[in-house]
Amino acid sequence: NAGVTQTPKFRILKIGQSMTLQCTQDMNHNYMYWYRQDPGMGLKLIYYSVGAGITDKGEVPNGYNVSRSTTEDFPLRLELAAPSQTSVYFCASSFRDRGLLMNTEAFFGQGTRLTVV
Amino acid sequence: QKEVEQDPGPLSVPEGAIVSLNCTYSNSAFQYFMWYRQYSRKGPELLMYTYSSGNKEDGRFTAQVDKSSKYISLFIRDSQPSDSATYLCAMSAPNAGKSTFGDGTTLTVKP
Numbered sequence: 001n002a003g004v005t006q007t008p009k010f011r012i013l014k015i016g017q018s019m020t021l022q023c024t025q026d027m028n029h030n031y032m033y034w035y036r037q038d039p040g041m042g043l044k045l046i047y048y049s050v051g052a053g054i055t056d057k058g059e060v061p062n063g064y065n066v067s068r069s070t071t072e073d074f075p076l077r078l079e080l081a082a083p084s085q086t087s088v089y090f091c092a093s094s095f096r097d098r099g100l101l102m103n104t105e106a107f108f109g110q111g112t113r114l115t116v117v
Numbered sequence: 118q119k120e121v122e123q124d125p126g127p128l129s130v131p132e133g134a135i136v137s138l139n140c141t142y143s144n145s146a147f148q149y150f151m152w153y154r155q156y157s158r159k160g161p162e163l164l165m166y167t168y169s170s171g172n173k174e175d176g177r178f179t180a181q182v183d184k185s186s187k188y189i190s191l192f193i194r195d196s197q198p199s200d201s202a203t204y205l206c207a208m209s210a211p212n213a214g215k216s217t218f219g220d221g222t223t224l225t226v227k228p
Binding site: 035043050058105111 | 223
């Protein structure tokens with residue numbers, strides 16, 4: 001069972017370039033998330049999705065876009081990369097049971113280290 | 118003001134020490150409290166989860182929640198070098214679908 005898989009693991013981008021960070025999960029989780037983590041800081045939510053076709057902004061969405069066409073995949077798109085987007089990006093997923101008021105634990109991928117120069 | 122404040126650290130202790138990691142929060146809607154452990158260059162993984170005031174124990178780890186004071190703690194007994202990691206508290210409200218994380222406390226346990 002692979003869990004949450006992120007690609008690539010590392011990437012260096014030039015200012016103004018664009019790229020897509022890939023995230024896929026094989027646990028049939030309905031919720032998926034994208035976080036960024038700056039050095040010495042916690043996790044800041046960029047976007048999240050409650051199911052295929054539904055996405056919503058987190059606390060730091062500017063400069064990013066997402067889509068969720070399938071339950072498994074939740075790619076994050078960076079347009080016009082800026083040095084401020086240098087960070088480690090984590091994708092996560094969790095499951096909401098119909099009878100629960102909250103989600104189960106979030107399972108995280110191993111992260112994508114992005115440097116914008 | 119952040120919704121979740123975590124003691125910043127870093128924290129360095131000798132092997133065998135008792136460690137206390139703490140978070141405070143301002144949102145009274147938070148009902149579910151989690152501690153994640155993150156090893157260097159890895160993704161966070163859930164360590165403990167609780168939804169009520171009081172203590173929850175799992176081996177050397179104890180999670181404590183005081184909703185009246187909006188204060189949560191994670192205690193590690195007999196700390197080991199393998200406990201060296203960053204610990205993140207996280208909280209969520211019912212039906213929120215997402216958690217709010219603290220900034221993390223980096224712990225180093227020296228042999």
